[in-house]
Amino acid sequence: MAELRKGSIQSINRLQTLNVTNNRLTIVPYDIRNLTFLEVLNMQNNTILTLSCEDFVNTTSLRELYLTGNRITDIKSCVIEKLPNLTVLDLSYNLIMTFGDSFEIPLHKLEILDVIQNPIKTLDVKKFQQLQSLKVLNVETQLLNNLYVCNDLQLLDHLTIYLRPRENFKTSVSNYSEIHVNSHSLKSLTLIAKDQPTDFDSVKKFLMTVKPAEKFTAINIYGDPPDGRTFKLTPELKSLTLTKTDLLIVKHKMFLPIPHLQSLDLSESEIKSLDFLMLANLSALRYLKLTDSDLSVVNETVFQYLPSLTYLDLSNNPFTCECLNAGFIQWVKSNKQTQVFNGHQYECSFPVPKRGTLLLDFDVKTCWEDGSFLYFISSTCLVVLTLLTSFVYNFLRWHLKYTFHLFQAFLYDSRKRKTMNPHQFDAFVSYNVHDEGWVYREMLPVLEGQQGWRLCLHHRDFQPGKPIIENITDAIYGSRKTICVISRSYLQSEWCSREIQMASFRLFDEQKDVLILLFLEEIPARHLSPYYRMRKLVKKRTYLSWPQAAEHPGVFWQNVQRPF
Structure with missing residues (x-):
């Protein structure tokens, strides 16, 4: 219909609602000016070119006008001054380039104004200053001026701004530092970048001044993702939507200032993991939507940190049908609190042979039958063995060596008892090479020269080519006694330590007095504390001290001979 003829609806003078949408009207029908009771007029999707001052001359009752x-x-x-009772005015998707003085006429009852999709390059919000009852404002522009005027719009709840691309858009947004929207009235702020993405840094500056109380939406915004400062001034935010953006790296700090968040939509944002939610402190979150992203593996542990979650939508993500998702699949099937929207229709994208199959059809039992449990047990045992080996090496290696040598001595003693071979030597002399001079100068002349003993000395009587430890064992068990010539050098020698350990075992095994201790130096007991076995022997057995017998060497050697 290209024209509504004059008089066509004149007789319906008490008409309250008129809908003439989707026609080819080029002007406002003449009869409308006579409909004094008309409250709702819908003329969407026509080809009206202009509005004359007489079009609404008598429609003072009109409350809603859709153009x-x-x-x-x-x-x-x-035109505006003829509509004093107007509450809704929709002028979107037209060719308006400027408002001039259109809204300088106070529309005290206007609550909703929509002027998106108009080629307005610069929108001066000051033009809306008289709209004191305005609650919802939808605008589109390349540049906003005087947005501070929104502070005078005390009832403004919802502000939606469509941002068209402009070469110096970033510079224009940087001027928003003067914006001061009344934070007590504005509940919802929506920023939508059209045609091409808008820089996120600019939006951050905008958001830090225009502070929505409950809901913030940003669509088609790219650049560095929000950080911990972005929502610092909106602590009571309950709904957050960031869609059609590149949130490849989402940091949990972004959510810490908004702990009361109940709804979160991060769809079409190329997110690869939900792990950031574990530290986000979103205990009040009920609604979570991440459709059309890049999630292939979902860690079911994440949902333990979302105790209030009742709705989850992960549709159109490239899920992997492998054991990595076994926990998530079991959670979807078993949880009773959260509704997983269309979970039964989630499809696999990987691996290629399973592409197109349903995620929930994946048999998670195979994840426990493929040896994973055995691998877990094996790896655990390996870790425990490694730790035990490290502990033994650092703290018990000498005890193990000692035990090994004692075992060898035990076997040797058992063989000797069977053969019952007589002792080859009267005494085996255990000493350090640094004390060799004293042995040759003082001991040998007395014990071998005067008393006729046959002594076993390692440098003289050990069999060449035979393992040292076997030579030591043969010497100790092939002698009636073992004489230990103890000095500080002796205590620090590893081989001397082994010799006295062997002799100690023979003492313990045979229960005979086969060990004689000769101290060449005065060594306090506290200095023997690192040498636990030596200190134990000194405390239990009588020993001979050369420094104390220096004035009476004859008595000293008589005491040495007494055990024989």
């Missing part, structure tokens, strides 16, 4: 989808180029103030 979206026409070709209107301007709105005159004389």
Whole structure:
């Protein structure tokens, strides 16, 4: 219908609602000016070019006027002044380039104004200053001026701004530092970048001044993702939507300032993991949507940190049908609190042979039958063995060596008892090479020269080519006694330590007095504390001290001979 003829609806003078959408009207029908009881007029999707001052001359009762989808180029103030009771005005999708003085006429009852999809390059929000009852404002522009005027719009709840691309858009947004929207009235802020993405840094500056109380939406915004400062001034935010953006790296710090968040939509944002939610402190979150992202593996542990979650939508993600998702699959099937929207229709994208199959059809039992449990047990045992080996090497290696040598001595003693071979030597002399001079100068002349003993000395009587430890064992068990010539050098020698250990075992095994201790130096007991076995022997057995017998060497050697 290209025209509504004059008089066509004149007789319906008490008409309250008129809908003439989706026609080819080029002007406002003449009969409308006579509908004094008309409250709702819908003329969407026509080809109206202009509004005359007489079009609404008598429609003072009109409350809702929908003119979206026409070709209107301007709105005159004389048109506005005829609509004092208007509460909803939709002028979206027209050709308006400027408002001029259109809204300088106070529309005290106007609550909703939509002017998106109009080629307005610069929108001066000061033009709306008289709209004191305005609650919802939808605008689109390349540049906003005087947005501080929104502070005077005390009832403004919802502000939606469509941002068209502009070469110096970032510079224009940087001027928003003067914006001061009344934070007590504004509940919702929506920023939508059209045609091409808008820089996120600019939006951050905008958000730090325009502070929505409950809901923030940003669509088609790219750049560095929000950080911990972005929502610092909106601590009561309950709904957050960031879609069609590149949130490849989402940091949990972004959510810490908004602990009361109940709804989160991060769809179409290329997110690869949900692990950031574990530290985000979103205990009040009920609604979570991440559709059309890049999630292939979902860690089911994440949902333990979302105790209030009741709705989850992960549709259109490239899920992997492997054991990595076994926990998530079991969670989807078994949890009773959270509704997983269309979970039964999630499809596999990887591996290629399973592409197109359903995620929930994946048999998670195979994850426990493929040896994974055995691998777990084996790896655990390996770790425990490694730790035990490290502990033994650092703290018990000498005890193990000692035990090994004692065992060898035990076997040797058992063989000797069977053969019952007589002792080859009267005494085996255990000493350090640093004390060799004293042995040759003082001991040998007395014990071998005067008393006729046959002594076993390692440098003289050990069999060449035979393992040292066997030579030591043969010497100790092939002698009636073992004489240990003890000095500080002796205590620090590893081989001397082994010799006295062997002799100690023979003492313990045979229960005979086969060990004689000769101290060449005065060594306090506290200095023997690192040498636990030596200190134990000194405390239990009588020993001979050369420094104390220096004035009476004859008595000293008589005491040495006494055990024989």
